[in-house]
Amino acid sequence: MLIFGMVILASFVPARGEVRPILDVAVKVxxxxxxxxxxxxxxxxxxxAGATQWRLHALVLASTFLLFPVLALSAAGLPAWILPASLAxxxxxxxxxxxxxxxxxxxxxxxxxNVAATVAAATASNLIGIFLTPVLAGLFLHRSGSGGIPLEGLQAILLQLLAPFLAGHLLRPWIGRFVARHAKSLSRLDRGSILLVVYAAFSDAVTGGLWSRLGALDIARLILVCSVLLALVLGLTLAAARAARLSTPDEITLVFCGSKKSLASGVPMAGVLFPGDALGLVLLPVMVFHQIQLMVVAVIAQRYGERPGAEGDASPATG
Known part of the structure; x- marks a missing residue:
């Protein structure tokens, strides 16, 4: 709700004038x-601890970085009356x-x-994504005729994303306990930074004429496309898990990790890769999909948890 609150705020009070350079610095920080x-x-x-299940992790990564991009590219090629070209x-x-x-x-x-395997799979996905997401996005955007990502964007990934990530991880032996002890406060700071990026992105988009290019019907079409994408990936990951004869706890890891997309990583990455008023249009599908996946997966998780014998199937790490 706060994320969409930033969109509304930027729609009525976009950052302009002398505030804009200050906001740019705050966004980079x-x-x-x-x-x-x-x-x-x-x-x-x-x-x-979880990386030994290589077959499960290979399926998760294949879904995240192969299946999903191919489906997204196919969706981007839909006629404009289904998906507006500006959102592709x-x-x-x-x-x-x-x-x-x-x-x-x-x-x-x-x-x-299997919580241990999910920790490993999700962490590996995000670590690999720092390198792979910009490369895949550049390749698929170029293939779709959307222009790709300039070299400066890839260089910015190294400076603004990878360097802080590595610094944080290398300092973990000294700051890890502090971060764990103040996890709640730091999560607010973390989320506040994401809200700031969203506000800045939509400020640029609104001043660039975002809402004159998109209407309520376009948003409805986007919701439909994101819902179909999620349904396809959920169905295909479930089919893959059963074809591979995974146990139910491992099936849950594949279905959940293989079908979900990170807003926490996506917003900062987009902020680096798509400067200017294009950023708001890029972030809109990510934000819409994020809300849909949370609602749908919450229902699925509850149903899995109520299955007969769930207590016995659960990974020891859940305790």
Whole structure:
């Protein structure tokens, strides 16, 4: 709700004039802070503990960085009366994002799934996504005729995302306990930075004529496209899990990690890769999909958790 509140605020009170340069600096600092905290929270022990299930992790990564981008590219090629051309780059970018971490782990725990494997899979997805998401987005955007991503954007990824991430992770032995102890306060700072990026993005988009280009019907079409994308990936990951004869806890990990996309990583990445008024249009599909996936997966997680024998199936890490 706060994220959409930023969209409404920017629609009526966009940042202009002398405020704009100050906001730009604050956004860059906020983006660096988000990835610094990502790095500081990354537990090598958790990754190692779950990384032995290579077949499960290969399926999760294939869904996140192969299946989903292909489906997103196909969706971007739909006629304009189904998906407006101005939103197609955002749908492609959505398809290239890594999986979520916090919500994947939370929903897996509710569903009595393999939490240790989910921690490993989601963490690996986000770590790989720092490198792979910009590359995939550039390739798929170029293929769709949307122009791709300039070299400066890839260089900015290294400076604004990767460098803070590595710094946070290397400092983990010294700051890890502090970060864990103040997790609640730091999560507010983390989320506040994301809200700031959203406000800045939609300020530029609104001053660039966003709402003169998009109407309520366009938003409704976007909701439909995102819903169909999610349904397809959920169905295909479930089919893949059963074809591979995964246990139910591992099936839950594949379905949840393989179908979800990270707003926490997507907003800062988009802020680096898509400067100017194009950023708002790119972020809109990511924000819409994020809300849909939370509502749908919450229902699925509850149903998994109520299955007969769920207590016995649950990973020991859930306790």
């Amino acid at each position: 906020g983006i660096g802070l988000v990835f610094f905290l990502h790095g500081a929270r990354l537990s090598r022990e958790a990754v190692i 780059p955002g749908v492609i970018f959505l398809g290239c994002l890594p999986s979520t971490i916090q919500s994947s782990i939370g929903f897996t725990a509710i569903a009595r799934g």
